[in-house]
Amino acid sequence: MTFLTSRQGSSKLVNTAQVQMRGALYVAEARIRAMLKWFWMIIAIAVANPALYLISVGIGLGGLIDKNVGSAGIDGVKYLTFLAPALLAQAAIQNAMDETVFPTLEGFKWYKVFYSMNSTPLSGGQISLGVFLAALFRTVYTVLLYFLVMWLFGALESPKAWLAIPTAIFAGVSFGALMQAVAAKLENENIFFTVLGRFIMMPLFLFSGTFFPLTSMPFFLQWIGWISPLWHATELGRFLTYGHEVSASMVLVHFSILTVMLVVGLVLSARIFTRRLAK
Amino acid sequence: MSELLISARGLTKKFGDFVAVNGIDFDVQKGESFGLLGPNGAGKSTTMRIIGATSQRDSGTITILGKDPEKNGPQIRAHLGVVPQQDSLDMHLTVVENLYIYGRYFGLPRKFVKGKIEELLSFAQLEEKRDAKVETLSGGMKRRLTIARALVSEPEILMLDEPTTGLDPQARHILWDRLFRLKEQGVTLVITTHFMDEAEQLCDRLIVMDKGNIMAEGSPASLIKDYSTKEVLEVRFGSDRNQEVANKLRSMCERTEELPDRILMYSDDGEALLEQIYSAELHPKTSLVRRSSLEDVFLRLTGRTLIE
Numbered sequence: 404m405t406f407l408t409s410r411q412g413s414s415k416l417v418n419t420a421q422v423q424m425r426g427a428l429y430v431a432e433a434r435i436r437a438m439l440k441w442f443w444m445i446i447a448i449a450v451a452n453p454a455l456y457l458i459s460v461g462i463g464l465g466g467l468i469d470k471n472v473g474s475a476g477i478d479g480v481k482y483l484t485f486l487a488p489a490l491l492a493q494a495a496i497q498n499a500m501d502e503t504v505f506p507t508l509e510g511f512k513w514y515k516v517f518y519s520m521n522s523t524p525l526s527g528g529q530i531s532l533g534v535f536l537a538a539l540f541r542t543v544y545t546v547l548l549y550f551l552v553m554w555l556f557g558a559l560e561s562p563k564a565w566l567a568i569p570t571a572i573f574a575g576v577s578f579g580a581l582m583q584a585v586a587a588k589l590e591n592e593n594i595f596f597t598v599l600g601r602f603i604m605m606p607l608f609l610f611s612g613t614f615f616p617l618t619s620m621p622f623f624l625q626w627i628g629w630i631s632p633l634w635h636a637t638e639l640g641r642f643l644t645y646g647h648e649v650s651a652s653m654v655l656v657h658f659s660i661l662t663v664m665l666v667v668g669l670v671l672s673a674r675i676f677t678r679r680l681a682k
Numbered sequence: 683m684s685e686l687l688i689s690a691r692g693l694t695k696k697f698g699d700f701v702a703v704n705g706i707d708f709d710v711q712k713g714e715s716f717g718l719l720g721p722n723g724a725g726k727s728t729t730m731r732i733i734g735a736t737s738q739r740d741s742g743t744i745t746i747l748g749k750d751p752e753k754n755g756p757q758i759r760a761h762l763g764v765v766p767q768q769d770s771l772d773m774h775l776t777v778v779e780n781l782y783i784y785g786r787y788f789g790l791p792r793k794f795v796k797g798k799i800e801e802l803l804s805f806a807q808l809e810e811k812r813d814a815k816v817e818t819l820s821g822g823m824k825r826r827l828t829i830a831r832a833l834v835s836e837p838e839i840l841m842l843d844e845p846t847t848g849l850d851p852q853a854r855h856i857l858w859d860r861l862f863r864l865k866e867q868g869v870t871l872v873i874t875t876h877f878m879d880e881a882e883q884l885c886d887r888l889i890v891m892d893k894g895n896i897m898a899e900g901s902p903a904s905l906i907k908d909y910s911t912k913e914v915l916e917v918r919f920g921s922d923r924n925q926e927v928a929n930k931l932r933s934m935c936e937r938t939e940e941l942p943d944r945i946l947m948y949s950d951d952g953e954a955l956l957e958q959i960y961s962a963e964l965h966p967k968t969s970l971v972r973r974s975s976l977e978d979v980f981l982r983l984t985g986r987t988l989i990e
Binding site: 410411412413414416417418419421422423425426429430432433436437440514515516518519520521522523524525526680681682 | 697734736737738755756757759760761762764766768770771772773774775779783784786787788789790794831835836837838867
């Protein structure tokens, strides 16, 4: 058996300095390999989701709205133009969350793969960042696909419509990072999924100025928009794609809130990963 | 002169009020096969995780490959191969992919890992399963894959936490054979087990642990010599009579242990002892003379059996 004769030993083979530099990328590589096993499934969802929304809400409901509102439109534009940045951001948020929450629960609880990663030179922080980078990868390509479908449906009137792509991705990964930290802290995930789906994701989707301007909601419900990454991304997206009126200071606020979410999410997640693995 | 790879003094780990490891001392030499024997909850796995430079101690000192795991975790882990109690393989990936990504975690060049995978597949007898998803493997195959995975970086120390728990006898023997080959190759092994036959087969030297403490230390043979007699006579009188007879048996030999279903009698000559029992007109339902094992050592040290 060659195995028993050609041993060089880890002291010659292992390059710890390189792992310290690129560890997160190795983790992301492994995550993306696992993700690609579901490649067609992810593609199918990424295409079917916008197609269904665009047909039902965009074209169906939008047609009705456009007919009744007349040339003034919603926010001065056609309903689909108004809706597009929000749908894109929503898709980004959903995908980023799926790709941070599930692998994190799997890594700590279901298969415990994080523990075997951590028995190599990889640190908890690198594992956390690697999971996040893989989620970023998925978010980018789903948003691009979603955008393509919208274009095929003729939902993109504005020549600057593509500017909603970065804002959507930004919102997705900000929320994803935060949810990754939450998932890393979880001991019991069953209640979490019920709460997350029914009391967080659904209200955020409905009350973040997605289908109508936030300001047309009763004042006491508007706070939901303020804590929602979806609203901030949508406002930025509308501002960039068709010149939706937003003051400079509000642009800064939207941008800052998403940035804070991202940074806090990443820092917390790295810290929680490190602590939980060291128990 | 032998080289010291692991050295622990007063090693302590607590979880809240519970003391999992209670100030233990031990050393592991290069090329040695070192065992931690004890029942579930003895503190073996916790000790392993501290040696594995993932879990941090609460007090005491430990050096692994001359380094402190609190400061040099990644530098130590770079030279360890860890086989955890739970396989923790990536279920979504194939056998080959699992080996590949693990090799990458050590920063090994792609080309090296690809070559290494072929050796490891043959070592773990998994060539035919190379492209199978891990989910579909049997327990024994997963275990062999986990061991193969731990070897991808050619570690200085291979650490195995309960390597054969949950495996059928045949799978265990295949695994023991593989571990024996590694030992011959000079790889330092650190093994935890609650199977005394496994400890006897694989370990040059071991510590017997119970409730976070080290009860005894030595080679399997010397532990048996120090803490037990040469032979053991096991007699069964039926659960209702065992108690009544036990008092009479106690005076016949060095020591007895009364278990729920049988009585163990310690003597250097089991056959002679059995004759003595018959001549005293006590007729056991069954009797068995055997050599002392580590199980007897553990019973002597703790008053309990290893597997409860």
